[in-house]
Amino acid sequence: MTSMPLWLVSLVDVIFILSLAYLALVAVVMLTMLVLALIEGRYRSQQQRFEDHAGLARSRFTPTVSILVAAYNEETGVLASVASLLRQNYPEFEVILVDDGSTDNTLGLLRHHYDLEPCDAGGRQLPQEYERVVCFRSRVDPRLSVLHKNNGGKASAINCALHFSQHRYVCCVDGDTVYVPDALLKAMALIVKDPAVVVGVTSLFGISHTPGIDTGRGPLALERNLLGRLQHLDLMRSFVIYRLAWSRIGAMLCVPGAFAVWRRDVIIEAGGFSNKFTCEDIEMTFRIHEKFLREKRPYRIMSLHEMVAQTEGPNNASALVRQRARWQRVTLETVWHYRRMFLRPRYGIVGMLGVPYYVFFEALAPLMQALSFVALMLLILMGQVDWPLYAVFLGTVVFANAIPSTMAVLLYDQAYRRYSVGQLIRLLILGPVDLFVYRPILIYAGLRGSWQFLRGDKRWDKFVRNAR
Amino acid sequence: MFSILIGLFVFVFLAWLGLSVYVVLNRLHHERRNHLLGKAMSQLGHSQPVMLTAKTRSDLVRPLINRLPQPVVYRAAADVAVYMPVAQVFAVHALAQWGANVFSIASELRPGTDRWERISALSILTQVKADCVHDLLFDALQDKDPDVASSAAVFLGRLRDKRAAELLVLALRSHIYLPSFIARQLDGFRIPLDGLLEPLLGLDDAQVRYWAVSLLARHGQGGAPVVQKIARLADDPDPAVRKAVAQTLGMLDAADEALTVLQLLYDDIAFVRVHAVKALARFNRPEFAGSIVAMHGDPEWRVRLAARDALSSMEHTDTLEAPDQFQAADGLAGTAFWDMNTLHAYAFENRNWQTRVHSGSETGRL
Numbered sequence: 001m002t003s004m005p006l007w008l009v010s011l012v013d014v015i016f017i018l019s020l021a022y023l024a025l026v027a028v029v030m031l032t033m034l035v036l037a038l039i040e041g042r043y044r045s046q047q048q049r050f051e052d053h054a055g056l057a058r059s060r061f062t063p064t065v066s067i068l069v070a071a072y073n074e075e076t077g078v079l080a081s082v083a084s085l086l087r088q089n090y091p092e093f094e095v096i097l098v099d100d101g102s103t104d105n106t107l108g109l110l111r112h113h114y115d116l117e118p119c120d121a122g123g124r125q126l127p128q129e130y131e132r133v134v135c136f137r138s139r140v141d142p143r144l145s146v147l148h149k150n151n152g153g154k155a156s157a158i159n160c161a162l163h164f165s166q167h168r169y170v171c172c173v174d175g176d177t178v179y180v181p182d183a184l185l186k187a188m189a190l191i192v193k194d195p196a197v198v199v200g201v202t203s204l205f206g207i208s209h210t211p212g213i214d215t216g217r218g219p220l221a222l223e224r225n226l227l228g229r230l231q232h233l234d235l236m237r238s239f240v241i242y243r244l245a246w247s248r249i250g251a252m253l254c255v256p257g258a259f260a261v262w263r264r265d266v267i268i269e270a271g272g273f274s275n276k277f278t279c280e281d282i283e284m285t286f287r288i289h290e291k292f293l294r295e296k297r298p299y300r301i302m303s304l305h306e307m308v309a310q311t312e313g314p315n316n317a318s319a320l321v322r323q324r325a326r327w328q329r330v331t332l333e334t335v336w337h338y339r340r341m342f343l344r345p346r347y348g349i350v351g352m353l354g355v356p357y358y359v360f361f362e363a364l365a366p367l368m369q370a371l372s373f374v375a376l377m378l379l380i381l382m383g384q385v386d387w388p389l390y391a392v393f394l395g396t397v398v399f400a401n402a403i404p405s406t407m408a409v410l411l412y413d414q415a416y417r418r419y420s421v422g423q424l425i426r427l428l429i430l431g432p433v434d435l436f437v438y439r440p441i442l443i444y445a446g447l448r449g450s451w452q453f454l455r456g457d458k459r460w461d462k463f464v465r466n467a468r
Numbered sequence: 469m470f471s472i473l474i475g476l477f478v479f480v481f482l483a484w485l486g487l488s489v490y491v492v493l494n495r496l497h498h499e500r501r502n503h504l505l506g507k508a509m510s511q512l513g514h515s516q517p518v519m520l521t522a523k524t525r526s527d528l529v530r531p532l533i534n535r536l537p538q539p540v541v542y543r544a545a546a547d548v549a550v551y552m553p554v555a556q557v558f559a560v561h562a563l564a565q566w567g568a569n570v571f572s573i574a575s576e577l578r579p580g581t582d583r584w585e586r587i588s589a590l591s592i593l594t595q596v597k598a599d600c601v602h603d604l605l606f607d608a609l610q611d612k613d614p615d616v617a618s619s620a621a622v623f624l625g626r627l628r629d630k631r632a633a634e635l636l637v638l639a640l641r642s643h644i645y646l647p648s649f650i651a652r653q654l655d656g657f658r659i660p661l662d663g664l665l666e667p668l669l670g671l672d673d674a675q676v677r678y679w680a681v682s683l684l685a686r687h688g689q690g691g692a693p694v695v696q697k698i699a700r701l702a703d704d705p706d707p708a709v710r711k712a713v714a715q716t717l718g719m720l721d722a723a724d725e726a727l728t729v730l731q732l733l734y735d736d737i738a739f740v741r742v743h744a745v746k747a748l749a750r751f752n753r754p755e756f757a758g759s760i761v762a763m764h765g766d767p768e769w770r771v772r773l774a775a776r777d778a779l780s781s782m783e784h785t786d787t788l789e790a791p792d793q794f795q796a797a798d799g800l801a802g803t804a805f806w807d808m809n810t811l812h813a814y815a816f817e818n819r820n821w822q823t824r825v826h827s828g829s830e831t832g833r834l
Contacts, residue, residue: 046584047615049547050591052622059652061682122776123769166770192649193618389470396477399484406487413495417502421495428488 004382012378019372027400029361034407036245041305044244045415048306051189053182062091063192065184066165066264069097070157070257071175075104077211077312079113084179084309086141093184095144096161097175101151106175110146114138119145121164130160154257155273155280162272165264172260172281176312178211179259183308187261190302199266199288202255203304204239204412207232207313222423223313227320230438231313233405233430240408243303251354252303253289257281258311266299277337278458279330286338289354293347305412321445328366328449329457335363336453366446373443401439402431501540504532533561539585541565546591559595574604576611587619594623602627606635610644617645625653633657637664641676651679654687661687662694669697674706681712685719695720699728707737714740718747726751730759738768745771749778757782 056062067085071078078097085095099107110116116136126133130149138144149160158172169191171184187201209228223229246252255262260281267273270287273280285301292299314320335358342359344351379385409427413419419427533541544550545558563570574589590608593601605627608620621639624632633654640650654661665687668680681698699722701713714732717725729751732744745763748756760782763775 049543049549050584050587050615050619051548052625053548055622055625055652055656059655061648061652061655122773124773125769192652193614193646195646195648389473392470392473392477396473396480399477399480402484403480403487406484406491410487410491410494413491417495417498421492421499424491424495428491431484431488 004378008378009382012375012382015371015375016379019368019375022368022372023397026361029357030400030404033241033245034404036248037241037407037411040244040248041240041411041415044304045411048186048189048415053185053189056189056192057089057091057185059091063169063188063195064092064167065090065094065169065171065188065261066161066167067093067095067171067173067184068158068161068165069095069173069175070100070154070161071097071102071106072100072151072154072157073102073104073106074175075102075106075109077176077178078106079109080178080211081173081175082110082114082144084181085173086144087181088179088184089181090184090188092167093143093171094166096164097144097146098157098161099146099148100154100157101149107146107148111136114140114144114146116146124163126163129156130163133160135164153275155275155277158257158280159272162264162267168264170262170264170267172257172262173309174258174311176211177205177258177309178208178311179309180307183259184261186304186306186308187259190304191261191263194300197298198300198302199263199292200255200285200301201261201304202243202252202259202302203306203308205235205256205258205309205311206307207235208310209313209315211310211312222419222427225315226437227315227317228313229426230430230434231320233408233427233434234438236408236412236427237405239303240305240411241404244305244411246354247301247303249349249353250300251289251350252301253285253350253354253358254282255285255301255303259309260284277330277333278326282330283334283337286334286341289350290338290341290347293341293350305415307412307416307418317441320441321448324442324445325449325452326459328363328446329453331358331362332450332453335359366443366450369439369443370447398432398435401435405431405434501536504535507532533558538562538566542585542588542592545595546588556595559592562592563596563598571598571600571604575607583613583615586616590616590620590623594626597627602631602635605632606639609635609639618649621645621649621653625656628657628659630659633659633661633664637661637668640679641668641671641673643673643675647675647679651683654683657687666694666697669701674704674709677701677704678706678708678712681709681716685716692724695722695725698722699725702728702732707735707740710735710737711740711743714743714747718743718750721750723751723753726756730756733759733763738766738771741766741768741771742774745774745778749781752782754782 067088069081069085071081074081082095082097097110099110116138119135119137121133121135129152132150134148136146136148138146145164147160147164149157152160162170169188171187173179183203187203190201191198206223207228208223209225223232243252243254257280262284266288267284270284270291274283274287277283288299288301314323335355338355341347341351341355343356347355376385406428409424413424536544541558541562545555545562547555550558570589570592573585574593576586586608590601590605593604602624605620605624608616609624611617611620621636624636636650636654639645640647640654644650662684665680665683668676669684671677671680681701684694684698695717698713698716698720701709704710704713710732714729717729726748729744729747732740733748735741735744741763745760748760757779760775760778764772766772766775
């Protein structure tokens with residue numbers, strides 16, 4: 001055994017015990033989430049069997065929606081995305097795409113494909129920031145408006161579109177994502193049942209290397225590349241287990257920007273999306289929770305496990321690290337900004353459970369995981385690792401970590417039956433693989449994002465779009 | 469320690485394996501059932517199900533159904549994803565096989581009935597148009613469970629007969645369930661409902677008046693008396709009702725009530741003015757174009773935008789283009805009354821005397 005100073009040995013012991021305690025806590029939370037997700041998942045899948053989607057799709061009383069698309073350098077996917085949005089099986093909607101100062105041919109492609117003609121702002125009273133926006137209306141499909149503005153970030157682009165929107169609900173989407181025809185309908189079906197209370201809805205979306213391409217395999221075909229498949233499984237786990245579980249208890253704290261239906265007046269009342277954060281989506285969700293809970297107003301923000309879209313995922317580890325570092329950064333920014341909600345009974349379950357969960361299992365997770373790794377390295381150096389014991393321990397963690405993924409696959413398959421048996425088996429096998437291939441990338445990205453947060457970095461750091 | 473960890477590992481591994489095997493087996497089981505259903509569907513599909521009698525359809529599918537358990541038959545009969553002729557056969561079969569049970573589940577006589585089972589039973593009875601189904605659905609509509617209540621509303625809407633309409637109107641009137649949800653069902657009825665909806669126009673409840681007026685846009689074929697009753701609500705204290713009046717008169721193409729719509733063009737509430745503009749556009753008559761042009765001077769951008777869109781959607785308005793002041797960012801917000809008077813000059817030349825008179829009075833007011 002290598003001789004080590006006593007303080008180091010004690011420190012390693014403390015870290016080791018802390019890591020074990022953290023792991024035990026993770027296990028308890030995971031089990032609770034699994035139970036909640038099972039209850040909610042079964043409920044939602046039964047509910048959608050009886051849902052009158054056809055009636056909703058043809059009724060003139062179905063609430064109208066403005067779809068707001070933010071696009072920055074999206075020439076590779078914007079046409080597929082807009083086409084999928086204009087194909088929505090929904091009675092009345094408009095699509096407002098904001099080209100946020102793209103330096104590529106995003107606007108040119110749209111002008112050519114949709115025969116855009118310049119128009120004015122329709123007499124709207126716009127804030128100074130948007131006075132120089134150039135507006136276009138499509139001659140091919142009058143439901144499509146395109147706005148071109150100087151680059152100002154995603155929040156600024158969505159806010160600009162918000163000023164132009166005319167309908168009671170807005171659906172914020174991304175310009176690199178392709179949507180299924182019933183995406184809007186499925187989300188709105190939930191809202192029309194309780195329009196006074198449900199203020200926000202999101203739904204599962206999958207990962208594709210090139211969304212909208214290779215549609216011969218179906219619009220929601222499972223990604224072929226391993227990293228893409230692991231990201232897909234990660235999103236399934238995140239939506240089908242965690243978001244569904246939090247949705248069940250009214251503490252779903254992140255409505256992702258790739259598909260977020262909001263009641264427009266709620267967003268306006270909250271002051272629009274904020275540019276002070278790296279990403280706008282999670283902060284808006286926190287803000288609405290905070291506002292409604294503080295004002296003691298009834299509200300619900302919900303998540304569905306129906307796959308409504310496919311978004312482009314990074315196809316290499318470095319791009320994935322950049323993306324996830326950004327996510328980690330915004331999580332830390334938001335949690336720090338809303339720290340007043342932490343363990344405050346006036347914020348109910350959100351304050352007592354939701355925010356602490358975000359602090360311990362999202363914001364601090366990379367740090368805890370890295371610490372455990374350091375402790376392990378030190379234990380190896382000190383020659384204190386009992387290898388057979390460690391192997392069994394690692395095996396336990398591997399399969400315990402795979403259980404939420406397996407449960408997500410089960411709940412999704414029972415509800416929608418979209419994947420073949422072969423694809424299901426491939427997804428199930430990925431569960432245990434996740435810890436060795438995918439998790440280390442996430443830990444590294446998490447640490448990098450945390451460091452960027454401490455440095456006050458706010459860059460979007462967009463990954464290069466995959467070649468078509 | 470080691471043995472505890474081994475035990476834990478075995479437990480976790482078996483849990484993962486068991487769950488994974490269950491996912492696959494569950495799916496294979498589903499595939500088998502789906503295969504049976506698919507067979508039934510393709511048999512029906514090839515034989516042009518619309519042309520088949522219910523009995524023939526039933527004969528084709530029954531051998532397949534007999535092998536399925538009760539919950540599967542229930543769910544398939546009610547599942548919106550199942551091909552309608554097949555679902556109907558399932559419904560008939562369920563009733564023949566477990567008739568009394570279906571009734572007791574639908575009426576929630578059996579304690580501990582799961583909500584989906586009840587909804588399935590109600591769906592089955594709706595599909596076969598059982599005698600008592602209206603009352604059962606009305607009871608379900610009053611259930612505390614929103615899923616049961618919303619399904620009952622949808623099923624009443626699917627019945628599309630007079631009795632179902634009466635019950636839905638009663639539900640609308642008594643706020644038994646979400647009015648917008650009830651209204652959506654009533655809007656789908658093919659039979660005339662003006663006789664049921666008209667009495668609602670005189671009620672004190674503004675929400676009920678609003679929905680009655682809105683629904684009459686599709687069910688207001690009762691002629692001039694109904695239209696006049698709707699028009700009388702243009703003075704309603706609730707702006708939502710006034711908006712509905714403008715909308716409905718437009719949809720009914722009630723140009724005889726143009727004066728009412730013109731009156732609503734100058735309502736205090738902007739969204740009422742927006743819908744009044746849209747209603748005039750629907751009339752699509754050149755004599756109203758002047759009044760629409762006048763709305764380019766409205767202080768609210770939505771009204772100005774509606775006016776511009778209305779003009780571009782109307783025929784024969786080439787000479788009545790929007791003035792140059794219609795600029796981005798500020799529109800006509802700062803336009804003086806002088807401009808408004810100029811704009812109203814268009815209206816003075818209208819052939820329709822009501823338009824001329826009304827425009828004149830409005831200009832005077834300005």
